[in-house]
Amino acid sequence: xxxxxxxxxxxxxxxxxxxxxxxxxxxxxxxxxxxxxxxxxxxxxxxxxxxxxxxxxxxxxxxxxxxxxxxxxxxxxxxxxxxxxxxxxxxxxxxxxxxxxxxxxxxxxxxxxxxxxxxxxxxxxxxxxxxxxxxxxxxxxxxxxxxxxxxxxxxxxxxxxxxxxxxxxxxxxxxxxxxxxxxxxxxxxxxxxxxxxxxxxxxxxxxxxxxxxxxxxxxxxxxxxxxxxxxxxxxxxxxxxxxxxxxxxxxxxxxxxxxxxxxxxxxxxxxxxxxxxxxxxxxxxxxxxxxxxxxxxxxxxx
Amino acid sequence: xxxxxxxxxxxxxxxxxxxxxxxxxxxxxxxxxxxxxxxxxxxxxxxxxxxxxxxxxxxxxxxxxxxxxxxxxxxxxxxxxxxxxxxxxxxxxxxxxxxxxxxxxxxxxxxxxxxxxxxxxxxxxxxxxxxxxxxxxxxxxxxxxxxxxxxxxxxxxxxxxxxxxxxxxxxxxxxxxxxxxxxxxxxxxxxxxxxxxxxxxxxxxxxxxxxxxxxxxxxxxxxxxxxxxxxxxxxxxxxxxxxxxxxxxxxxxxxxxxxxxxxxxxxxxxxxxxxxxxxxxxxxxxxxxxxxxxxxxxxxxx
Numbered sequence: 001x002x003x004x005x006x007x008x009x010x011x012x013x014x015x016x017x018x019x020x021x022x023x024x025x026x027x028x029x030x031x032x033x034x035x036x037x038x039x040x041x042x043x044x045x046x047x048x049x050x051x052x053x054x055x056x057x058x059x060x061x062x063x064x065x066x067x068x069x070x071x072x073x074x075x076x077x078x079x080x081x082x083x084x085x086x087x088x089x090x091x092x093x094x095x096x097x098x099x100x101x102x103x104x105x106x107x108x109x110x111x112x113x114x115x116x117x118x119x120x121x122x123x124x125x126x127x128x129x130x131x132x133x134x135x136x137x138x139x140x141x142x143x144x145x146x147x148x149x150x151x152x153x154x155x156x157x158x159x160x161x162x163x164x165x166x167x168x169x170x171x172x173x174x175x176x177x178x179x180x181x182x183x184x185x186x187x188x189x190x191x192x193x194x195x196x197x198x199x200x201x202x203x204x205x206x207x208x209x210x211x212x213x214x215x216x217x218x219x220x221x222x223x224x225x226x227x228x229x230x231x232x233x234x235x236x237x238x239x240x241x242x243x244x245x246x247x248x249x250x251x252x253x254x255x256x257x258x259x260x261x262x263x264x265x266x267x268x269x270x271x272x273x274x275x276x277x278x279x280x281x282x283x284x285x286x287x288x289x290x291x292x293x294x295x296x297x298x299x300x301x302x
Numbered sequence: 303x304x305x306x307x308x309x310x311x312x313x314x315x316x317x318x319x320x321x322x323x324x325x326x327x328x329x330x331x332x333x334x335x336x337x338x339x340x341x342x343x344x345x346x347x348x349x350x351x352x353x354x355x356x357x358x359x360x361x362x363x364x365x366x367x368x369x370x371x372x373x374x375x376x377x378x379x380x381x382x383x384x385x386x387x388x389x390x391x392x393x394x395x396x397x398x399x400x401x402x403x404x405x406x407x408x409x410x411x412x413x414x415x416x417x418x419x420x421x422x423x424x425x426x427x428x429x430x431x432x433x434x435x436x437x438x439x440x441x442x443x444x445x446x447x448x449x450x451x452x453x454x455x456x457x458x459x460x461x462x463x464x465x466x467x468x469x470x471x472x473x474x475x476x477x478x479x480x481x482x483x484x485x486x487x488x489x490x491x492x493x494x495x496x497x498x499x500x501x502x503x504x505x506x507x508x509x510x511x512x513x514x515x516x517x518x519x520x521x522x523x524x525x526x527x528x529x530x531x532x533x534x535x536x537x538x539x540x541x542x543x544x545x546x547x548x549x550x551x552x553x554x555x556x557x558x559x560x561x562x563x564x565x566x567x568x569x570x571x572x573x574x575x576x577x578x579x580x581x582x583x584x585x586x587x588x589x590x591x592x593x594x595x596x597x598x599x600x601x602x603x604x
Contacts, residue, residue, distance in 0.1 A: 005318050005327055005335055013311040025307055033307055034343045041339035045332065 077163025109167030379465025
């Protein structure tokens with residue numbers, strides 16, 4: 001996905017919010033904002049929004065001297081998710097289709113995203129968990145995912161946010177044993193999970209944890225390390241969580257299942273979806289012999 | 303009022319919205335946005351937000367080649383307001399205090415502001431008119447305004463938006479005859495009234511219309527023409543409409559009555575008010591012999 005004009009007010013707001021977490025509203029915040037504005041004036045709009053997001057959070061870390069402005073929000077997210085595990089596990093076990101239920105709770109966990117708002121919202125998290133069983137999702141893509149998962153021996157599961165990782169672990173428990181590699185960010189960006197966040201969520205007991213080597217939100221392949229790119233290309237099945245992975249890998253040359261909540265109007269419009277939708281999207285690369293337009297192919301693949 | 307960090311996402315959004323009115327989302331819009339971002343990276347934060355607003359709308363006009371992107375929104379606002387005149391006139395005439403009612407409708411008309419959203423909203427306008435009679439306002443400031451108006455021979459009424467001008471005319475009819483000078487912008491900015499908008503609203507029949515000589519939203523005195531500044535300093539009474547006038551003249555060296563709706567969280571915080579409040583604010587310059595803090599003096603003056 002390219003960057004749209006409407007992404008820019010959100011870049012600016014995210015800059016202010018993230019800086020405020022560690023540096024308030026003083027001189028440092030003003031310096032961060034001026035640098036981000038100057039960088040945004042030169043941004044590449046042919047790249048997905050997380051490309052600029054990476055630059056913004058690099059400037060914030062540099063100017064504030066904080067390696068991880070979202071550290072406490074991440075810890076709190078993981079604790080909250082761990083407190084919910086027993087209840088969610090029994091709901092999954094009691095469901096008519098435990099695999100589907102595990103997918104639904106993995107999408108529910110995607111609510112733990114602090115890119116759009118940095119304020120903790122217990123009610124929003126509870127509402128997302130309550131919604132898990134009933135929220136409409138694309139059952140055809142879900143059926144395909146279940147089928148692909150049952151046959152896969154080598155699954156790459158690309159994580160998104162800290163806390164959400166706990167729910168990812170519950171879904172991994174419904175994937176073939178010893179088949180899953182779980183990818184996290186190379187270093188902190190927004191509240192995305194890094195190695196320690198995945199470990200804290202217990203992911204290490206069900207999957208091998210690797211780093212993408214990149215610290216952009218989502219997964220920008222040409223900024224990832226070669227080991228990760230090899231895994232990405234070789235896996236039988238790739239599952240990618242969250243909106244930023246859909247923004248960055250949605251036009252990828254391999255097939256991917258995306259599990260996400262839609263949180264912004266720009267992404268919603270790009271996907272012909274609505275803000276608030278829960279999506280299981282199966283994207284396949286265009287058949288080079290086919291003459292179908294990107295729009296048709298996208299529709300056919302979703 | 304100074305410019306706050308939280309003004310900047312709004313600058314960016316306003317840039318995109320205003321450009322979209324005349325140039326869509328293509329290359330021109332991207333060029334406008336990049337220029338605005340670069341200018342905002344160097345903005346003066348000790349100046350009120352309309353100082354940057356002026357620069358933004360200058361860039362938009364220059365790059366789009368449109369002298370007045372809001373022209374059709376302004377025409378529509380004036381037409382809509384003129385359609386309401388008879389009804390509002392009879393409501394004012396039937397009110398227990400027609401002066402107070404005229405002030406209330408003048409504040410109601412301040413809803414016709416397209417800086418915050420460029421979409422026409424008939425319901426919002428109707429709701430504002432319906433609210434006029436009952437909305438809480440500061441009765442003590444209103445009493446002072448009525449008293450000052452009854453004694454004034456030389457009143458400067460600084461207008462705000464096109465369309466709102468119609469309601470200003472109805473209030474001017476309740477001010478001393480032949481005492482009012484009505485000030486408009488020197489040239490178009492956002493949907494602020496210029497000379498022709500005031501004429502279209504019938505203001506010319508109840509007041510002398512003059513230009514501030516400035517095309518910033520609000521009134522930035524050091525950018526206004528000397529004739530206007532003389533009027534401003536010499537008037538017995540100054541009434542200024544709208545949020546941007548409060549942002550730009552709120553720390554002025556003379557006493558002013560501001561009539562406005564509060565539309566943004568930054569201004570609301572600066573005034574210890576709420577978004578949605580209707581305000582009659584009487585600001586007086588600080589007594590140079592007084593040791594009171596700006597906060598105390600502001601409270602005492604409002």
